[in-house]
Amino acid sequence: MRPSVRPDLARLSGYHSAQVDVEVRLNTNESPYGPPGAWRTEVAAAVAGLDLNRYPDREARALREAIARLHGVSVEQVFCANGSNEVLQSLLLAYGGPGRSVAVFEPTYQLHAHIARVTGTGVAVGRRTDDHALDLGEVAQVLAHAEPVVTFLCSPNNPTGRAEPPDVVDAVAALAPGLLVVDEAYGQFARSSALERVRHEDPEDAATVVVRTFSKTWSMAGVRLGYLVGPPEVVEACEAVVLPYHLDAVKQVAGRLALDHVEEMEERVSLLVEERGRIADVLGGLPVDTWPSEANFLLFRPRGRSAAVVWQGLVDRSVLVRDCSTWPGLSGCLRVTVGTREENDRFLEALEACLR
Ligand SMILES: *Cc1c(COP(=O)(O)O)cnc(C)c1O
Numbered sequence: 001m002r003p004s005v006r007p008d009l010a011r012l013s014g015y016h017s018a019q020v021d022v023e024v025r026l027n028t029n030e031s032p033y034g035p036p037g038a039w040r041t042e043v044a045a046a047v048a049g050l051d052l053n054r055y056p057d058r059e060a061r062a063l064r065e066a067i068a069r070l071h072g073v074s075v076e077q078v079f080c081a082n083g084s085n086e087v088l089q090s091l092l093l094a095y096g097g098p099g100r101s102v103a104v105f106e107p108t109y110q111l112h113a114h115i116a117r118v119t120g121t122g123v124a125v126g127r128r129t130d131d132h133a134l135d136l137g138e139v140a141q142v143l144a145h146a147e148p149v150v151t152f153l154c155s156p157n158n159p160t161g162r163a164e165p166p167d168v169v170d171a172v173a174a175l176a177p178g179l180l181v182v183d184e185a186y187g188q189f190a191r192s193s194a195l196e197r198v199r200h201e202d203p204e205d206a207a208t209v210v211v212r213t214f215s216k217t218w219s220m221a222g223v224r225l226g227y228l229v230g231p232p233e234v235v236e237a238c239e240a241v242v243l244p245y246h247l248d249a250v251k252q253v254a255g256r257l258a259l260d261h262v263e264e265m266e267e268r269v270s271l272l273v274e275e276r277g278r279i280a281d282v283l284g285g286l287p288v289d290t291w292p293s294e295a296n297f298l299l300f301r302p303r304g305r306s307a308a309v310v311w312q313g314l315v316d317r318s319v320l321v322r323d324c325s326t327w328p329g330l331s332g333c334l335r336v337t338v339g340t341r342e343e344n345d346r347f348l349e350a351l352e353a354c355l356r
Contacts, residue, residue: 008117008120009117012114012117018320018323020315020320023318023319024318024319024320024339024346024347025320025339026319026321026336026337026338026343026347027320027321027322027335027337028221028322028337029158029185029216029295029296029297029337030216030219030221030337031216031217031218031219031268031272031296032338032339032340033219033268034219035218035219035220035258036261038261039258039260039261042260043250043253043254043257046253046257047250047253050249050250050253052249054249056245056247056248056249056252057249057252058245060080060247062252063252064227066255066256066259067080067227067229067255067259069259070259070262071195071199072199073195073198073199073229076232076235077198077229077231077232077235078228079228079234079235080225080226080247080255081225081226081227081238081242081246082224082225082226082246082251083213083215083224083226084183084211084212084213084215084226084227084228085111085115086226086242086246087211087226087227087238088111088112088181089115089118089119090238090241090242091179091209091228091234091238092115092119092121092150093119093241094234094237094238094240094241095149095150095178095179095237096119096120096121096149096150097119097120097121098120100121100122100148100149101116101121101123101124101146101147101148101149102122102123102124102148102149102150102152103123103124103126103142103143103146103150103151103152104116104123104124104125104126104152105125105126105127105134105142105152105153106125106126106127106327106328106329107132107159107328107329107330108128108152108154108157108158109152109154109157109158109159109183110327112152112183113125116150121149122146124145124146124148125142126139126141126142128329131162131291132157132160132162132291132329133162134153134172136168136172136175139171139172139175140175143175143177144175147177148176148177148178149178150178150179150180151172151178151179151180151181151206153169153172153181153182153183153194154182154185155169155183155184155187155190155194156184156186156187156190156293156295158183158185158295158297159322159327159330159333159335160291160293160299161291161292161293161294161295161297161298161299162291162292162293162294163190163191163294163295164182165192166192166196169194169197170197170205173197173205173206173208174204174205174206175206176205176206177206178206179206179208179209179230180205180206180207180208181209182194182208182209182211183211184211185211185215185216186217186295186296187212188216188217188265188266188269189217189272189273189276189295189296190294190295191294193210194208195210195229197210198210198229198230198231207230208230209228209229209230209231209234210228210229210230211226211227211228212226212228212229213225213226213227214255214258217265217268217296218258218265219265219268220254220255220258223254223255224251225251225254225255275338275344276293276296276298276338279298279348280292280293280298283298283300286351286352286355287304287305287355288300288301288303288351288355289301297335297336297337297338298335298336298338299324299330299334300334300335300336301332301333301334302332302355305354305355306332307323307324307325307331307333307334308323308325309354310334310351310355311323313350313353313354314347314350314351314354317346317349317350318346319346319347319350321334321335321336321337321347322334322335322337
Protein backbone atom coordinates (compact mmCIF):
# COMPACT_ATOMS: atom_id res chain seq x y z
CA MET A 1 0.00 0.00 0.00
CA ARG A 2 1.23 3.49 -0.79
CA PRO A 3 1.66 5.89 2.11
CA SER A 4 -0.80 8.72 2.54
CA VAL A 5 0.48 12.26 3.01
CA ARG A 6 0.80 13.75 6.48
CA PRO A 7 -2.74 14.05 7.81
CA ASP A 8 -2.27 17.75 8.63
CA LEU A 9 -1.33 18.42 4.99
CA ALA A 10 -4.28 16.57 3.48
CA ARG A 11 -6.56 19.57 4.09
CA LEU A 12 -4.18 22.04 2.46
CA SER A 13 -4.27 23.03 -1.15
CA GLY A 14 -1.39 24.80 -2.90
CA TYR A 15 -1.27 28.54 -3.39
CA HIS A 16 -2.04 29.47 -6.98
CA SER A 17 -3.13 32.43 -9.02
CA ALA A 18 -5.33 31.62 -12.00
CA GLN A 19 -3.18 31.83 -15.16
CA VAL A 20 -5.35 32.72 -18.13
CA ASP A 21 -4.04 33.60 -21.57
CA VAL A 22 -4.80 37.33 -21.86
CA GLU A 23 -3.14 40.43 -23.31
CA VAL A 24 -3.08 42.45 -20.08
CA ARG A 25 -1.86 40.56 -16.99
CA LEU A 26 -2.46 42.54 -13.82
CA ASN A 27 -2.92 39.69 -11.34
CA THR A 28 0.41 38.91 -9.65
CA ASN A 29 1.89 42.30 -8.66
CA GLU A 30 4.98 41.88 -10.83
CA SER A 31 6.70 44.89 -12.35
CA PRO A 32 5.39 45.63 -15.85
CA TYR A 33 8.92 46.67 -16.85
CA GLY A 34 11.76 44.26 -17.63
CA PRO A 35 15.05 44.70 -15.75
CA PRO A 36 17.43 47.42 -17.06
CA GLY A 37 19.25 46.53 -20.30
CA ALA A 38 22.66 47.31 -18.78
CA TRP A 39 21.99 44.84 -15.96
CA ARG A 40 21.19 42.08 -18.46
CA THR A 41 24.50 42.64 -20.24
CA GLU A 42 26.45 42.76 -16.98
CA VAL A 43 24.84 39.54 -15.72
CA ALA A 44 25.54 37.73 -19.00
CA ALA A 45 29.21 38.76 -18.85
CA ALA A 46 29.57 37.84 -15.17
CA VAL A 47 27.88 34.45 -15.66
CA ALA A 48 30.20 33.67 -18.58
CA GLY A 49 33.13 34.04 -16.16
CA LEU A 50 31.74 31.84 -13.37
CA ASP A 51 33.29 28.50 -12.47
CA LEU A 52 30.01 26.61 -12.70
CA ASN A 53 31.75 23.28 -12.07
CA ARG A 54 32.29 24.50 -8.49
CA TYR A 55 29.70 24.90 -5.77
CA PRO A 56 28.73 28.54 -5.18
CA ASP A 57 29.86 30.64 -2.21
CA ARG A 58 27.80 29.03 0.48
CA GLU A 59 27.64 32.24 2.49
CA ALA A 60 26.70 34.39 -0.53
CA ARG A 61 29.07 36.90 0.98
CA ALA A 62 29.30 39.48 -1.85
CA LEU A 63 25.54 39.58 -2.32
CA ARG A 64 24.86 39.88 1.40
CA GLU A 65 27.47 42.62 1.74
CA ALA A 66 25.81 44.61 -1.05
CA ILE A 67 22.39 44.25 0.62
CA ALA A 68 23.86 45.20 4.00
CA ARG A 69 25.38 48.36 2.47
CA LEU A 70 22.06 49.25 0.86
CA HIS A 71 20.27 49.15 4.20
CA GLY A 72 23.04 50.36 6.50
CA VAL A 73 23.29 47.11 8.50
CA SER A 74 26.04 44.53 8.98
CA VAL A 75 26.43 41.46 6.77
CA GLU A 76 25.63 39.24 9.78
CA GLN A 77 22.13 40.74 9.74
CA VAL A 78 21.29 39.57 6.19
CA PHE A 79 19.98 36.15 5.11
CA CYS A 80 19.16 35.42 1.46
CA ALA A 81 17.03 32.70 -0.09
CA ASN A 82 15.21 31.70 -3.28
CA GLY A 83 12.45 34.29 -3.08
CA SER A 84 11.11 35.82 0.10
CA ASN A 85 8.74 32.89 0.41
CA GLU A 86 11.75 30.66 1.03
CA VAL A 87 12.96 33.20 3.57
CA LEU A 88 9.60 32.86 5.37
CA GLN A 89 9.83 29.08 5.15
CA SER A 90 13.33 29.09 6.61
CA LEU A 91 12.16 31.30 9.49
CA LEU A 92 9.35 28.87 10.26
CA LEU A 93 11.56 25.77 9.91
CA ALA A 94 13.84 27.40 12.49
CA TYR A 95 11.27 28.88 14.86
CA GLY A 96 7.98 27.07 14.13
CA GLY A 97 7.00 23.42 14.32
CA PRO A 98 4.66 21.30 16.44
CA GLY A 99 3.57 22.90 19.71
CA ARG A 100 4.39 26.40 18.43
CA SER A 101 2.25 28.96 16.68
CA VAL A 102 2.33 32.14 14.64
CA ALA A 103 -0.17 35.02 14.59
CA VAL A 104 -1.62 36.61 11.44
CA PHE A 105 -4.22 39.35 11.06
CA GLU A 106 -6.62 38.81 8.20
CA PRO A 107 -7.16 39.90 5.54
CA THR A 108 -3.47 39.54 4.74
CA TYR A 109 -0.97 37.58 2.62
CA GLN A 110 -2.18 33.99 2.74
CA LEU A 111 1.26 32.45 2.39
CA HIS A 112 2.17 33.34 5.98
CA ALA A 113 -0.49 30.98 7.36
CA HIS A 114 0.07 28.47 4.57
CA ILE A 115 3.83 28.13 5.15
CA ALA A 116 3.19 27.92 8.89
CA ARG A 117 0.82 24.97 8.37
CA VAL A 118 3.21 23.22 5.97
CA THR A 119 5.91 23.41 8.67
CA GLY A 120 3.53 21.96 11.26
CA THR A 121 3.16 25.29 13.07
CA GLY A 122 -0.15 26.39 14.59
CA VAL A 123 -1.85 29.54 13.29
CA ALA A 124 -3.70 32.05 15.47
CA VAL A 125 -5.88 34.28 13.34
CA GLY A 126 -6.89 37.79 14.35
CA ARG A 127 -9.22 40.05 12.38
CA ARG A 128 -8.70 43.54 11.07
CA THR A 129 -11.32 46.28 11.10
CA ASP A 130 -13.71 46.74 8.16
CA ASP A 131 -11.17 49.20 6.75
CA HIS A 132 -8.44 46.52 7.02
CA ALA A 133 -6.66 48.39 9.82
CA LEU A 134 -5.09 46.64 12.80
CA ASP A 135 -7.16 46.87 15.96
CA LEU A 136 -4.58 46.96 18.78
CA GLY A 137 -7.12 45.60 21.26
CA GLU A 138 -7.61 42.57 19.03
CA VAL A 139 -3.84 42.26 18.52
CA ALA A 140 -3.23 42.31 22.28
CA GLN A 141 -5.91 39.68 22.86
CA VAL A 142 -4.69 37.30 20.13
CA LEU A 143 -1.04 37.60 21.19
CA ALA A 144 -1.79 37.14 24.89
CA HIS A 145 -3.90 34.09 24.16
CA ALA A 146 -1.70 32.36 21.55
CA GLU A 147 1.77 33.49 22.69
CA PRO A 148 3.02 33.07 19.11
CA VAL A 149 6.68 32.54 18.38
CA VAL A 150 6.27 34.72 15.27
CA THR A 151 3.83 37.59 14.73
CA PHE A 152 3.41 38.45 11.06
CA LEU A 153 2.64 41.86 9.66
CA CYS A 154 2.59 42.63 5.97
CA SER A 155 3.22 46.28 5.20
CA PRO A 156 2.07 47.44 2.71
CA ASN A 157 -0.42 44.66 3.16
CA ASN A 158 -1.17 42.33 0.28
CA PRO A 159 -3.95 42.42 -0.94
CA THR A 160 -5.36 45.56 0.71
CA GLY A 161 -2.47 47.97 -0.05
CA ARG A 162 -2.57 49.45 3.43
CA ALA A 163 0.79 50.30 5.06
CA GLU A 164 1.04 50.17 8.84
CA PRO A 165 2.08 53.53 10.33
CA PRO A 166 5.33 53.29 12.38
CA ASP A 167 3.49 53.88 15.68
CA VAL A 168 1.27 50.85 15.00
CA VAL A 169 4.29 48.65 14.20
CA ASP A 170 5.92 49.91 17.42
CA ALA A 171 2.81 49.06 19.40
CA VAL A 172 2.67 45.52 17.96
CA ALA A 173 6.41 45.04 18.67
CA ALA A 174 5.80 46.01 22.28
CA LEU A 175 3.03 43.38 22.54
CA ALA A 176 4.61 40.52 20.55
CA PRO A 177 6.17 37.83 22.74
CA GLY A 178 8.52 36.42 20.07
CA LEU A 179 9.75 37.64 16.69
CA LEU A 180 7.91 40.36 14.80
CA VAL A 181 8.26 39.57 11.10
CA VAL A 182 7.31 42.46 8.82
CA ASP A 183 6.88 41.36 5.20
CA GLU A 184 7.85 44.38 3.11
CA ALA A 185 7.57 42.84 -0.35
CA TYR A 186 6.16 46.23 -1.44
CA GLY A 187 8.29 48.32 0.95
CA GLN A 188 9.78 50.55 -1.75
CA PHE A 189 6.32 51.87 -2.63
CA ALA A 190 5.55 52.93 0.94
CA ARG A 191 6.50 56.00 2.95
CA SER A 192 7.88 54.16 5.99
CA SER A 193 9.73 50.93 6.74
CA ALA A 194 10.34 48.77 9.79
CA LEU A 195 14.03 48.64 8.78
CA GLU A 196 14.48 51.56 11.15
CA ARG A 197 13.43 49.23 13.99
CA VAL A 198 16.08 46.67 12.94
CA ARG A 199 18.83 49.30 12.79
CA HIS A 200 17.91 50.61 16.24
CA GLU A 201 16.78 47.59 18.22
CA ASP A 202 14.82 48.19 21.40
CA PRO A 203 15.76 45.35 23.81
CA GLU A 204 12.37 45.70 25.53
CA ASP A 205 10.47 44.83 22.33
CA ALA A 206 10.11 41.75 20.14
CA ALA A 207 13.08 41.38 17.79
CA THR A 208 12.05 42.80 14.43
CA VAL A 209 12.79 41.00 11.18
CA VAL A 210 12.10 42.69 7.83
CA VAL A 211 11.58 40.50 4.77
CA ARG A 212 12.09 41.88 1.27
CA THR A 213 12.14 40.53 -2.26
CA PHE A 214 13.64 41.22 -5.69
CA SER A 215 10.41 39.97 -7.28
CA LYS A 216 8.37 43.16 -7.35
CA THR A 217 10.20 46.51 -7.45
CA TRP A 218 13.41 44.99 -8.81
CA SER A 219 11.65 43.49 -11.86
CA MET A 220 13.22 40.11 -11.07
CA ALA A 221 10.35 37.76 -10.20
CA GLY A 222 11.88 35.17 -12.56
CA VAL A 223 15.19 35.16 -10.68
CA ARG A 224 13.68 34.06 -7.32
CA LEU A 225 15.62 36.06 -4.75
CA GLY A 226 14.53 37.43 -1.40
CA TYR A 227 16.16 38.26 1.93
CA LEU A 228 15.62 39.21 5.52
CA VAL A 229 17.28 41.86 7.63
CA GLY A 230 17.22 41.08 11.34
CA PRO A 231 19.27 40.19 14.41
CA PRO A 232 22.38 38.03 13.70
CA GLU A 233 20.99 35.11 15.76
CA VAL A 234 17.95 34.93 13.46
CA VAL A 235 20.25 34.86 10.43
CA GLU A 236 22.26 32.04 12.05
CA ALA A 237 19.08 30.09 12.78
CA CYS A 238 17.97 30.36 9.15
CA GLU A 239 21.42 29.34 7.89
CA ALA A 240 21.17 26.24 10.08
CA VAL A 241 17.94 24.95 8.48
CA VAL A 242 18.49 25.87 4.85
CA LEU A 243 19.89 23.30 2.41
CA PRO A 244 23.62 23.50 1.64
CA TYR A 245 24.40 25.74 -1.35
CA HIS A 246 20.73 26.69 -1.71
CA LEU A 247 21.62 29.96 -3.43
CA ASP A 248 23.12 29.27 -6.85
CA ALA A 249 26.06 31.26 -8.23
CA VAL A 250 24.04 32.79 -11.10
CA LYS A 251 21.46 34.21 -8.72
CA GLN A 252 24.11 35.58 -6.37
CA VAL A 253 25.68 37.51 -9.25
CA ALA A 254 22.32 38.67 -10.62
CA GLY A 255 21.24 40.04 -7.25
CA ARG A 256 24.54 41.75 -6.50
CA LEU A 257 24.63 43.46 -9.91
CA ALA A 258 21.01 44.60 -9.55
CA LEU A 259 22.04 46.69 -6.58
CA ASP A 260 24.19 48.81 -8.92
CA HIS A 261 20.90 50.01 -10.46
CA VAL A 262 19.09 51.49 -7.50
CA GLU A 263 18.32 54.73 -9.37
CA GLU A 264 16.56 52.95 -12.24
CA MET A 265 14.55 50.95 -9.72
CA GLU A 266 13.52 54.13 -7.95
CA GLU A 267 12.47 55.75 -11.24
CA ARG A 268 10.23 52.78 -11.95
CA VAL A 269 8.75 53.02 -8.48
CA SER A 270 7.89 56.71 -9.07
CA LEU A 271 6.25 55.90 -12.41
CA LEU A 272 4.14 53.17 -10.82
CA VAL A 273 3.19 55.37 -7.86
CA GLU A 274 2.05 58.05 -10.31
CA GLU A 275 -0.01 55.52 -12.26
CA ARG A 276 -1.44 54.14 -9.00
CA GLY A 277 -2.73 57.64 -8.23
CA ARG A 278 -4.27 57.94 -11.68
CA ILE A 279 -6.06 54.58 -11.37
CA ALA A 280 -7.27 55.47 -7.86
CA ASP A 281 -8.74 58.74 -9.19
CA VAL A 282 -10.65 56.97 -11.95
CA LEU A 283 -11.88 54.22 -9.59
CA GLY A 284 -13.12 57.01 -7.27
CA GLY A 285 -15.61 58.03 -9.97
CA LEU A 286 -16.88 54.48 -10.64
CA PRO A 287 -19.43 52.43 -8.67
CA VAL A 288 -16.75 50.56 -6.70
CA ASP A 289 -15.41 50.78 -3.14
CA THR A 290 -11.63 51.30 -2.99
CA TRP A 291 -9.01 51.70 -0.28
CA PRO A 292 -5.85 53.84 -0.20
CA SER A 293 -2.81 51.84 -1.33
CA GLU A 294 0.91 52.28 -0.69
CA ALA A 295 1.80 49.33 -2.92
CA ASN A 296 1.81 48.63 -6.69
CA PHE A 297 -1.77 47.35 -6.65
CA LEU A 298 -5.25 48.48 -5.63
CA LEU A 299 -8.08 46.58 -4.00
CA PHE A 300 -11.60 47.42 -5.15
CA ARG A 301 -15.12 46.08 -4.69
CA PRO A 302 -17.76 46.56 -7.38
CA ARG A 303 -20.97 47.85 -5.79
CA GLY A 304 -24.07 45.79 -6.39
CA ARG A 305 -22.27 43.36 -8.73
CA SER A 306 -20.66 40.03 -8.15
CA ALA A 307 -16.87 40.05 -8.19
CA ALA A 308 -16.86 36.82 -10.19
CA VAL A 309 -18.99 38.36 -12.94
CA VAL A 310 -16.82 41.48 -13.14
CA TRP A 311 -13.64 39.32 -13.11
CA GLN A 312 -14.99 37.27 -16.03
CA GLY A 313 -16.08 40.44 -17.85
CA LEU A 314 -12.52 41.72 -17.59
CA VAL A 315 -11.11 38.39 -18.83
CA ASP A 316 -13.51 38.55 -21.78
CA ARG A 317 -11.85 41.91 -22.58
CA SER A 318 -8.41 40.24 -22.21
CA VAL A 319 -7.58 41.83 -18.83
CA LEU A 320 -6.63 39.58 -15.89
CA VAL A 321 -6.92 40.80 -12.28
CA ARG A 322 -6.84 38.82 -9.02
CA ASP A 323 -10.13 37.57 -7.64
CA CYS A 324 -9.77 37.91 -3.85
CA SER A 325 -13.47 37.50 -3.16
CA THR A 326 -13.09 34.13 -1.45
CA TRP A 327 -10.25 35.32 0.85
CA PRO A 328 -11.20 35.91 4.48
CA GLY A 329 -12.68 39.38 5.03
CA LEU A 330 -12.62 40.32 1.34
CA SER A 331 -15.94 39.20 -0.07
CA GLY A 332 -16.70 40.95 -3.34
CA CYS A 333 -13.12 42.23 -3.74
CA LEU A 334 -10.78 42.23 -6.73
CA ARG A 335 -7.16 43.35 -6.83
CA VAL A 336 -5.49 45.03 -9.79
CA THR A 337 -1.72 45.37 -10.20
CA VAL A 338 -0.46 48.71 -11.53
CA GLY A 339 0.89 48.11 -15.03
CA THR A 340 2.21 50.34 -17.79
CA ARG A 341 0.13 53.38 -18.70
CA GLU A 342 -1.31 51.53 -21.72
CA GLU A 343 -2.18 48.45 -19.63
CA ASN A 344 -3.85 50.59 -17.00
CA ASP A 345 -5.92 52.33 -19.68
CA ARG A 346 -6.97 48.94 -21.03
CA PHE A 347 -8.00 47.88 -17.52
CA LEU A 348 -9.94 51.07 -16.78
CA GLU A 349 -11.77 50.96 -20.13
CA ALA A 350 -12.65 47.31 -19.63
CA LEU A 351 -13.82 47.91 -16.06
CA GLU A 352 -16.03 50.85 -17.10
CA ALA A 353 -17.56 48.64 -19.78
CA CYS A 354 -18.22 45.84 -17.23
CA LEU A 355 -19.88 48.23 -14.78
CA ARG A 356 -22.01 50.01 -17.36
C1 LIG B 1 4.86 38.76 -3.84
C2 LIG B 1 5.01 38.66 -2.37
C3 LIG B 1 6.12 38.03 -1.84
C4 LIG B 1 7.18 37.58 -2.80
O1 LIG B 1 7.53 36.36 -2.80
P1 LIG B 1 8.83 35.90 -3.60
O2 LIG B 1 8.95 34.52 -3.13
O3 LIG B 1 9.96 36.79 -3.16
O4 LIG B 1 8.55 36.07 -5.06
C5 LIG B 1 6.28 37.98 -0.47
N1 LIG B 1 5.38 38.54 0.34
C6 LIG B 1 4.31 39.17 -0.14
C7 LIG B 1 3.36 39.83 0.78
C8 LIG B 1 4.09 39.23 -1.52
O5 LIG B 1 3.00 39.84 -1.99
